[in-house]
């Protein structure tokens with residue numbers, strides 16, 4: 001049986017350089033002759049994604065629980081596509097995933113375990129690269145935009161929860177989740193960040209015979 005491709009998630013605060021680095025990573029994979037597909041959550045193109053987009057732009061008001069479930073549902077919409085791509089040998093790079101879901105909603109005061117529950121059993125990334133930057137440094141990059149959550153205090157709380165998730169993902173008792181979490185210093189130059197990311201991705205590009213894991217299952 002031919003190996004399946006790895007599933008790679010990029011996480012980080014707003015303005016951590018995630019989107020740029022995701023594109024660079026895809027280009028590098030393709031230059032190495034590896035089929036690769038970039039997905040982004042929220043995926044604002046679906047019907048659910050359009051509801052999320054309107055909420056983020058403050059064009060609609062939704063209960064905190066409801067918007068959390070919509071973000072999760074938006075991942076479940078793509079879950080079978082992710083699995084199919086991996087089995088076909090296409091590396092999937094995801095700009096944000098379930099960790100953003102927990103970090104942002106728990107920062108609004110929803111219970112951590114409640115936030116995790118709807119994402120349990122999603123396809124688990126083989127590698128999560130967390131682009132870590134302080135909210136001050138992120139703001140110095142030209143300030144936050146107009147969307148909900150793009151505020152200093154919110155970003156500080158989100159970062160604390162990402163750090164908690166990092167400890168947990170690398171700790172004992174993760175069962176079948178088996179997802180390596182690597183923190184990358186995102187305050188470095190763009191080139192240094194992409195080099196640091198590539199150093200972790202490059203060894204995986206040959207694929208794996210490990211079955212696709214299930215998040216927190």
Ligand code: NYM
Nearest residue numbers: 014041042071096097100101104105149
């Ligand atoms: N966000 C993203 C959440 O609150 N929950 C989620 O599950 C996901 C995937 O959406 N501030 C938040 C984080 C961002 C916002 O994402 C929009 P982006 O990557 O800035 O388009």
Ligand code: MG
Nearest residue numbers: 014015147150
């Ligand atoms: Mg953003």
